[in-house]
Amino acid sequence: MLTLPCKNSGKAQIRTYAYKMKVIVNPKYENSxxxxxxxxxxxxxxxxxKLVQQGSRNTLRSFEIEGQGMVVKHFGTPNAFNRVVYSLFxxxxxxxxxxxxxxxxxxxxxxxxxxxxxxxxxFGLVSDAYFISSQCLYSRRFYEFGNxxxxxxxxxxxxFTRRTAQFHEAGMLHRDFSPGNIxxxxxxxxxxxxxxDINRMSFSKVSVVRGCRNFARLWGQPDLFRIIADEYAKAxxxxxxxxxxxxxxxxxxxxxxxxxxxxxxxxxxx
Numbered sequence: 001m002l003t004l005p006c007k008n009s010g011k012a013q014i015r016t017y018a019y020k021m022k023v024i025v026n027p028k029y030e031n032s033x034x035x036x037x038x039x040x041x042x043x044x045x046x047x048x049x050k051l052v053q054q055g056s057r058n059t060l061r062s063f064e065i066e067g068q069g070m071v072v073k074h075f076g077t078p079n080a081f082n083r084v085v086y087s088l089f090x091x092x093x094x095x096x097x098x099x100x101x102x103x104x105x106x107x108x109x110x111x112x113x114x115x116x117x118x119x120x121x122x123f124g125l126v127s128d129a130y131f132i133s134s135q136c137l138y139s140r141r142f143y144e145f146g147n148x149x150x151x152x153x154x155x156x157x158x159x160f161t162r163r164t165a166q167f168h169e170a171g172m173l174h175r176d177f178s179p180g181n182i183x184x185x186x187x188x189x190x191x192x193x194x195x196x197d198i199n200r201m202s203f204s205k206v207s208v209v210r211g212c213r214n215f216a217r218l219w220g221q222p223d224l225f226r227i228i229a230d231e232y233a234k235a236x237x238x239x240x241x242x243x244x245x246x247x248x249x250x251x252x253x254x255x256x257x258x259x260x261x262x263x264x265x266x267x268x269x270x
Contacts, residue, residue: 020121024098029115034066035132039118042130046074062135069135070115073097077128087125094119094129097199101133104201107170109163110194112136136194142179146219146266150227157224158231159191160184165235168206168214175200178217208238209246216250219266225251 029035038045049061049072057076062069075094078086086092091099094117101114112133119129145153160182167173174181174195184193206214215228229244252270259268 022119022121024095024117026113026115028113032066035116038063038065039116042072042118046072046130071112071133071135073131073133075129075131078126083125083127087121092119092126092129093199094131096201097131097133097197100198100201103203104172104195104198107172109167109170109172110192111198112194112196136183136196138183138185138192138194140184142182142184142218143265145179145224147221148224150221150223153224154227156184156191157227160193161228161231162235163193164214165211165232168211169236171203171205173202173204173206173210173214174198175202176217177214179219208232208236208243211236212243212246213250215247216254221267221269222248 023039025035025039045063046061049063052060052062052071054060057078059074059076060071061074062071064070073094075092077083098114098117101111104111105113112135115132115134117129117131120127150157176197177195181195181197182193183196184191186192212229212232215225215232218225225247226244229247230240232238233240233243248270255264255268255270258264
């Protein structure tokens with residue numbers, strides 16, 4: 001089965017093989033022989049990549065294909081309940097990551113370019129999947145601000161908050177807006193930001209309250225969030241004190257619950 005893509009739609013050629021492997025390729029990369037070879041041998045090639053992140057079920061590895069850095073995420077087999085959910089009622093995480101990347105990029109925001117998605121099914125249920133994207137050029141992550149003096153990074157914080165406010169005003173919200181999913185660097189004298197791991201996104205109107213709560217998972221000390229609240233209020237014509245109150249309440253709720261189950265890796269002050 002072959003479906004030709006529409007320009008910038010995120011839709012691409014879909015091939016269904018006898019062994020129930022579905023492959024979706026970004027039209028830009030459809031004619032890449034090296035990519036096609038990688039896809040055809042993904043199970044054998046994947047372990048040879050440089051390990052980026054190892055989770056309980058999902059694994060990220062980086063590769064270089066035809067001189068371009070790429071990141072491949074392997075989604076392991078979901079539990080029995082989620083296999084049914086992702087197969088019959090909800091799009092699998094990898095499909096969402098692929099499709100959402102086009103929506104985010106077409107709206108003018110930065111996230112790694114989606115390259116391909118591969119999904120294997122057995123008896124009609126999702127077994128495992130791979131998502132390939134370009135490698136983000138930004139190297140810094142928000143983890144470094146956990147114990148930072150907010151005054152030393154105020155320019156970064158304000159630039160980041162303004163960009164986040166624009167993202168929210170565009171009707172987009174990252175539901176896992178955590179330090180590891182925000183990458184940044186200074187490019188040509190300006191701070192640039194990208195979001196990753198975007199399979200959990202909301203596309204709808206984002207109120208100021210909901211936007212403020214979106215900062216809850218970030219690392220940092222109270223003064224850092226005072227700056228974020230001030231800049232977010234300016235960007236969205238809101239009250240800075242109220243924004244700080246909402247952020248602080250959301251952080252207390254999230255981190256109190258988190259600390260009961262996990263070790264907090266920065267100085268937690270709520």
